[in-house]
């Protein structure tokens with residue numbers, strides 16, 4: 001039995017490691033760099049990039065072991081037909097979804113700013129899920145892919161902890177996936193929100209799932 005030292009207690013990996021996927025949520029320039037959606041919402045974006053090397057380490061291990069990897073991208077069709085008016089209106093920012101900023105149209109699929117950050121670019125064989133919402137299961141084929149590959153366990157990373165990461169982890173938990181959030185491979189514009197999210201996820205005996213450090217996850221796989 002392989003265990004990851006985690007909170008609130010050890011996380012047990014399935015005996016068939018192909019049932020474990022690495023899920024990398026929204027590591028896009030739109031959230032990590034000036035000129036994108038994150039900055040348009042008045043956030044200080046610079047410190048999110050600190051988690052890139054940690055996610056890269058996990059990604060390299062999954063690649064080396066040929067385990068499944070999923071990337072998500074938050075973005076909308078160029079005609080914004082998949083963006084609810086409520087999301088468009090939200091934020092009262094000068095640059096709205098679909099407006100042109102320094103990295104192209106804000107939060108629009110295919111624009112330079114909407115791309116995954118260069119260090120974490122997907123490679124052949126990895127699944128990329130474009131999503132219109134905060135949760136990666138809403139209006140996507142993620143569940144279909146996971147079921148088809150018989151994946152039961154998700155090692156979750158990405159940004160932002162309390163928005164797309166937490167929403168996705170809750171959606172996954174309700175669908176029966178055993179979820180572990182990697183503490184130092186997720187980040188928020190608000191450090192206190194990240195901390196609260198980690199605590200609420202693992203409270204009540206792991207009501208949403210587990211959290212663990214990347215070092216502990218890596219140790220279990222190596």
Ligand code: TIU
Nearest residue numbers: 026074159160163164165
């Ligand atoms: N604004 C914010 O914190 N996050 C998002 O809008 N999307 C994601 O978390 N990916």
